[in-house]
Amino acid sequence: MKIKVNDVHKFYGNGDSRVEVLRGINCEIQDGEICVLLGPSGSGKSTLLNIIGGIEMADAGCIDIGEDCTKRMNEKELTLYRRNHLGFVFQFYNLVPNLTLKENIEVCAYLSKNPLEIDELLRTLGLYDHKDKLPSQLSGGQQQRCAIGRALVKNPSLLLCDEPTGALDYQTSKEILSLIEQVNRKYRNTIIIVTHNDAIKNIANHVLKMRDGMIVSDYVNENPISAS
Numbered sequence: 001m002k003i004k005v006n007d008v009h010k011f012y013g014n015g016d017s018r019v020e021v022l023r024g025i026n027c028e029i030q031d032g033e034i035c036v037l038l039g040p041s042g043s044g045k046s047t048l049l050n051i052i053g054g055i056e057m058a059d060a061g062c063i064d065i066g067e068d069c070t071k072r073m074n075e076k077e078l079t080l081y082r083r084n085h086l087g088f089v090f091q092f093y094n095l096v097p098n099l100t101l102k103e104n105i106e107v108c109a110y111l112s113k114n115p116l117e118i119d120e121l122l123r124t125l126g127l128y129d130h131k132d133k134l135p136s137q138l139s140g141g142q143q144q145r146c147a148i149g150r151a152l153v154k155n156p157s158l159l160l161c162d163e164p165t166g167a168l169d170y171q172t173s174k175e176i177l178s179l180i181e182q183v184n185r186k187y188r189n190t191i192i193i194v195t196h197n198d199a200i201k202n203i204a205n206h207v208l209k210m211r212d213g214m215i216v217s218d219y220v221n222e223n224p225i226s227a228s
């Protein structure tokens, strides 16, 4: 899915404490791209990701999603957009603690019109042999794989990841990035990754750098370096 961000502004607070955290963002993310959104903490990356994902609304400007525009959607249409087209992955895995790995993925599949086959997905994720375990019996990397599975099972055209390796060590982070690449090749979805980890830009086709609520660099990476 192609995404176009048109002059997006976002403010938090009011009166004297009102701050502009996004100050006129313009960018275009092509269908099937792995796009990395880099920048220091507080530069506005998560806010932009949440606006693209329809979790927060822009105060000015708009997002074109394929043929649609979030500004023209009502609450119900936004909910359907999130449900049918988007997968979210966060730094902390948000798994349901008393469900097994497979059940964690199944509950997300129920909400979906056109879910992926779960056993095959578990194999892609390298989790098939652990499918009957509870989250507490798994490593951080395995839990994040499961969280990626929860986001992917509805076969979203857009996968949004906010610091997906933020809680993981170097080696496990590499494994998760390698999985994200594999997912992108297999399912051809557009993937946006927010991070302050500069190394992640190596795997991206497209790099956006933010600072103080603005995009300060926007380039295509002709030669992504695989994490695996």
Ligand code: ADP
Binding pocket: 012, 013, 021, 039, 040, 041, 042, 043, 044, 045, 046, 047, 048
């Ligand atoms: P990043 O993801 O780059 O760390 P964020 O988008 O989380 O940046 O935050 C950008 C700025 O907006 C920060 O200064 C943050 O404190 C502020 N901010 C984020 N969310 C809120 C909110 N809900 N209310 C007030 N300020 C917020």
Ligand code: ADP
Binding pocket: 041, 042, 046, 162, 163
């Ligand atoms: P990240 O490092 O992933 O950007 P943050 O710690 O910036 O995460 O933000 C986590 C959550 O807290 C976000 O949902 C953001 O909207 C909210 N938040 C961030 N800064 C503020 C703030 N100053 N006031 C209120 N909410 C905030």
